[in-house]
Amino acid sequence: MPSRSPRPCSHPGCPELVTSGSRCTRHQREQFKQKTAVAMTDERRREDKRFYDSAVWQKVRAQVLMKEPYCRECRRNRRVTLADMVDHITPIRLGGSRLAASNLAPLCDRCHAVKRQRESMEAKAG
Numbered sequence: 001m002p003s004r005s006p007r008p009c010s011h012p013g014c015p016e017l018v019t020s021g022s023r024c025t026r027h028q029r030e031q032f033k034q035k036t037a038v039a040m041t042d043e044r045r046r047e048d049k050r051f052y053d054s055a056v057w058q059k060v061r062a063q064v065l066m067k068e069p070y071c072r073e074c075r076r077n078r079r080v081t082l083a084d085m086v087d088h089i090t091p092i093r094l095g096g097s098r099l100a101a102s103n104l105a106p107l108c109d110r111c112h113a114v115k116r117q118r119e120s121m122e123a124k125a126g
């Protein structure tokens with residue numbers, strides 16, 4: 001009885017047979033790529049957090065909210081809502097400025113959630 005019989009690759013739907021490890025060469029490589037992508041997202045998230053915790057951002061944010069305490073998006077729709085946060089109009093990851101007043105807009109949580117959703121839909125559309 002052979003000790004090592006070929007088994008199908010553990011990637012769902014992959015017809016390759018493997019004799020060592022659990023994945024075929026192609027899917028081993030893909031698994032590695034995915035891990036690298038996750039690590040990069042984590043690193044970016046840490047960097048974002050460092051920025052949002054920084055004194056300079058806290059100061060700029062306070063200045064924006066002092067000048068414009070109401071949600072800009074709500075105002076456009078003739079609603080008056082106190083802003084909950086300061087949003088980057090062009091997201092930092094798309095090259096928007098982190099601290100320039102021209103790239104900052106006070107938003108309420110609701111409008112921010114809507115904007116985020118729209119952005120992720122646009123990102124998916126390509």
Ligand SMILES: [Zn+2]
Nearest residue numbers: 009014024027
């Ligand atoms: Zn495979």
Ligand SMILES: [Zn+2]
Nearest residue numbers: 071074108111
């Ligand atoms: Zn709003």
